[in-house]
Structure formats: structure tokens, C-alpha cells
Amino acid sequence: MTKKAVTIRDVARHAGVSVATASRALNGHAVVNPRTRDRILSVMADLGFTPSPAARRLSLGRTLTVGVVVSFLTRPQAAERLRGVDAVLTDSEFDLVIYNVETVLKRDHYLSTLGHSQRTDGLLVLSLPPSQAVGAQLARGPVPVVFIDVHTPSVNGLPRVIGDDLAGGTLAARHLLELGHRSIGFIGDSTHDPFGFTSSHDRERGLRSELAAAGVEIPPEWVGHGAHGRYEARDRARAMLAADRRPTAIFAASDTQALGVIAAARELGIRIPGDLSVVGYDDIEAADYVGLTTVRQQLFESGRRGAEILLSEIRHRADEPPVAHLPPDLVVRATTAPAKEGRG
Amino acid sequence: MTKKAVTIRDVARHAGVSVATASRALNGHAVVNPRTRDRILSVMADLGFTPSPAARRLSLGRTLTVGVVVSFLTRPQAAERLRGVDAVLTDSEFDLVIYNVETVLKRDHYLSTLGHSQRTDGLLVLSLPPSQAVGAQLARGPVPVVFIDVHTPSVNGLPRVIGDDLAGGTLAARHLLELGHRSIGFIGDSTHDPFGFTSSHDRERGLRSELAAAGVEIPPEWVGHGAHGRYEARDRARAMLAADRRPTAIFAASDTQALGVIAAARELGIRIPGDLSVVGYDDIEAADYVGLTTVRQQLFESGRRGAEILLSEIRHRADEPPVAHLPPDLVVRATTAPAKEGRG
DNA sequence: CGGTCTCATGTAACCGGTTCCATCGCACCG
């Protein structure tokens, strides 16, 4: 069917040169005479020659491929990070292959096999913390790995890009304090989860420390830890808001959970932002729709930086693993307002 | 550094067999004696041998790779489709490489070069209509291509998976008619766009034909074509709703635009669904948040089916290009209600 | 005019698998 594939030997023959010279012309090596180079290139064009990537990879001993290990499911912002990664790789010689992970089992399997199999020249891991053992193994392994949005100690010695969750919690606290709030609640993830995420915990710590500096404490009944989903968060918020004494503002560790808080308030007839201010985290698409005040992470930028670090590590492994910190921003919309007098 | 990569020759030597036998054992060819096979496999395990994909690809003459050409930007549901694709490829021998496309120029470039370069064994194209010329070229080309969610005539002779936009428009119409609406407006994309999308147009046609069957017509002033964004749709809806005589229901060609309609109604003090019913299309994540009644496309399923068709085309090119139709569903939520008496 | 240096090019090995074809040992058969 597909009668032939044109190989570099065909090109060489037609141009009356050796394959070595043809290869050198193809790769723009300086040593070839400009006139012969041009002749070879035009023969290539005439014949419709495209070099076989498989053959290149084999002889180069490089895969010319970067793997991205990602979980589409767990968080919707993965796509935005991926765009940032792609923006960098598109201008490089590397292909971008996706390893989608939907279970903890598969995660560890991928991370440990991709670490030494000859499938990629480098690995980007989005939001998936490795186990301690796998992390240590990757640190010693032959292929560079960059973690994006992973905050566990298991990646301590490894290159990574992290959003500053502590600073994000601080931003939310400062915003609420400036609006005059003193009665502040928190809704976040359960303190331990199977993947080992720590973002929620760090955001809470940032919030607490900034509040403490202003002399404000969060009573235990205004803290709701639990599963990540919107409906679960709504249930926790409902319990908190239905009590005799309730906060005038709630900081949620994610927009998803903030939307749950809003739902709970609506059910109880509590007006937002009149009676209750709500701050989320992430700035997902829906946050804009509902006018949610939130803390934004630089998603696209995190992907971009991660890919840049990875390429540089592939080129030359740095002595010290590079770590990029991306500061969060506060996006003020319509769910926060000054605290009413006489409450709290 | 990385002292050595274990090759199949190392394995053969340690096991006291030839590379041919080692290769056969690796690939589970029947001809090897079970005892030697087991011995070889255990040697492989001991040595930590992993076969080089590059070498395999070269000698097999197949890339063991499937490319997905996708535009993350234009529509957010791409990630969900990608998950469907991944679900199929994960259990196959193929790697999934991403070609992200953000401009028309890049689209045509990718589609025409990937079509004969030896980079992939097959191509999936998400929501990106090729030009007429490129479409014809792909139909004759050596690598199978499957289009998902492309409705232009340029893919007529090619394998594809399409949502039935006509049926979707019909569903919306029937729902509104059953609720007693007779004054119905439409908000959609401009009639011509650079990428050549036709979904909005088809949904409108489905709506109109079903309405016509019930003797209902849409007056021109209740039709708003324009740019796809939420804010643009809001402006068009505002103009429509601020007029003396306004519809009791609006069908929007996408959820994004439906959210714009909702915003316009809120600004004008028009209550939803009391004074105005709104139906969207797509069932994006935010639709659930705001309780939008909408027409759902089977996103994950479309990716799955597309990948299955592609694998089958790679295995054996069918005489007739397979075409899968995925019927849409109506998801009734809180933005539609019976029409009030005495209007229209 | 021979030696040396440089530039351009060719020869052939190599990357690490797969597979065609040949070989070998052995059971079975006439």
C-alpha cells in the first residue's frame, strides 16, 4: 500500500553523497559545504523525506519524549497546567506523552517504572505526591523528574514548582481582617487523605497564623474537616451555620468547598455577602460565574515553569534541585463584604 | 553515571540462549520451550531488563503511538474527552501523545504533517474541523484518522464520532413545548467562524424544525447570533429581554452562553424560572453548580468510542469509514418551569 | 617540492530490538 518510506539512504543516493553527509546536512552540522548542503536539502524536499523519529531515538540513545503523569479526575485545573507545559514543549524537540492516573496503585506503578524504563527523557508530575520510598528512588534515578503542586516531604530533595499555600491562607486572612471580620470559620479537607495532599492543611495554617497575629482565634466548632466534595462541604457548613453562634466569614480550602458553603447558606436563608463572607481557593472556572472571592494559583505559569526546569535538568542536572515558588493572588469578587457591626 | 542499560543480548548471554530465543520468550511466542522460556524470563527479572521502546518501534516499523490533536482553549470539555481516549489506550500497547493547537495555522500544519510523517500509527482529532483540502488528503493518507465532534463536510469520507446536534436541539424544543412555552428565543454563535464549527447552527436547526412541527415560529428579533463568550451572549440576551415583547424561554447553543442569559436576566430583574426558562447545551461543570437545565453530550463516551474506532482502523482499515452517533440527553434542573398563562 | 594542516566527505560500526531462514536433535515410519 504505502509504497515506500523515503529513507536517508535514498536521499544520499539521489544527491550523490554519502548517508553521513546527508545526515549532517539534515542536522545542520557546520562541517558541510553550503552548496552541497543546499543540494541535499532540496533533494529531501523533492522526495518528501521525513526522518524516522524511531531511528533517531535509537541511535541518539534519547527518547525525545517527556512524560506527564497527571490525574484529570482529582482536580479540574490540570488542563490549564498542561497547557503551560505544552507551551514550552511545543518549541522543543520533545514529544509530550500523557500518563493518566486514577488510582493510588497506578500512581506508584507509573512513577517507579517510568523512573528507569527508557520511555522518557524526563518526567513531570502534576499534583500527585509520591510515597516516601518512590520519592527517594526517583531522586537517585537516571531520569529527571519535576513535581508541580506537590507539597509532601517525600519530594524534598527533588526539583519542583509549588504554589505557596501558606501565603495563600495569609492573603485570605488579611482580606477578611481588613473587612473587619473577627469571627472566622474554616472548611477544608480531612487531615489525612490517601494521596497525601497537604494543601488544605497549609492554607489553614496560613490563615491561622495571620489571624493569630491579629489576636483572633478560631474556635474548634468553626473548623470543619472532611471529604473534599462540594456536597460534603455543604453538610459541614450547614452544621456550622445552624448553630447559635456562627462565624461572619468562612474561608474554604478550595472553590469546590466554597460553593458548598454558599449552598448551605442559601438553604439556611443566610445572605451572602450581607450576613456571611466566603473566600475560596483555586479560582476555578465556576468561581467567576458565581462571583466568588478566591485565592488564585498561577496554573498556566506553574506548568510553564515546571517544563522549563525539566528541560534544563535534562540538558544538565543541577547540583541543587531547583525549586520555584509561585505566589498566589487574591481575586476579590462578590462574596465578601465588610463585617456587620455588633456581631461576633 | 547510569552504568549500563541491560539489553536483550545481556539477557541472552546470561541465560545461555540466542537473542532470537530471548526475543521470542519476551513476546510470548508459542514456539519456545516452556522451561527455557521461564528461565529466560527469570533472568530478565534478575537483571532488571526493560526492552527499549525505540528499538522495538524501529524494528517493528510501527510507532506504537497514537496522537491526539486537541485545542484546550476553545472548549473546556476537551479534558473529559481525553479521559475517554486514555481509558482505551491505557489498556493497549500505544502511547498517547498530545498535539495542542491554538491557532488555525497550527491546526492545518499539524494535520497535514502528522498525516504522513512516521510519528504516529493513528490520529484522533478533537473538535477541530480540517480544511477541505487537508480533509481530502487525510482520507487518502497512510495513517488512520478519527474525528471526534467535527461536523463539517470536510470530514465526510472519514471515520468519526459525532454528537447529534440536531437531535439535541429537538430535545430542548420538545421540553419547552411540553412546559407550554410558545414564545421562544435562541442565543448562539455567529453563523460563520474561523474554525468552521457548525454545532451552534445545527442545534438551532433542530430547535426550529421541532418548533415548526408544533406550529411555533421564532421571530428574527428573538435570535441572537454572535461571539461565543459568556459576556457577549449576555449583551445579546439583554437587548432581547429589554424589548417590549420578550420570549418566555431561551435556548442557548452552549452552557457558557446560557450563563450569559442568566446574568442578563438577573440584571434586568427577570426571575428564572418564574418569568423566563433557560436551556443550555453541553452540561459543563458549572451547569450543575447553578442548576442549569441543559442538553448533555456524552463527552467521556465520545473519547472512548473514538479511540476504539481508531484502534480498529489501525488493526485493519475498514472499507467504509465507521461513523458513531452519540445521542444527547436532556438534563432537567432548576432553570425551566411551565410557561405562565396569558403571555406570548 | 614535500610536509602539514584544514576542510569536506566517505566507510562502516553502532543503537537494541525482531524475524527469516538454516540447523540440529529426535521420534516416528515404512
Add this chain to the structure above:
DNA sequence: CGGTGCGATGGAACCGGTTACATGAGACCG
């Protein structure tokens, strides 16, 4: 007992590039 068939294995070519090393032609120099 020699021929035949079969199952298991080995030798070596091959996929299509890259590149170390060798070669050859001039240019330049003493």
C-alpha cells in the same frame, strides 16, 4: 536403518538514523 517431519534454537540481516575514524584534496609554508 535411512528418510521424513517437527519442535526448538541459533545466525545474521534488517529497521533508519548518527558518528568515530579514515581518507582525500587543496592551501600554505619553509
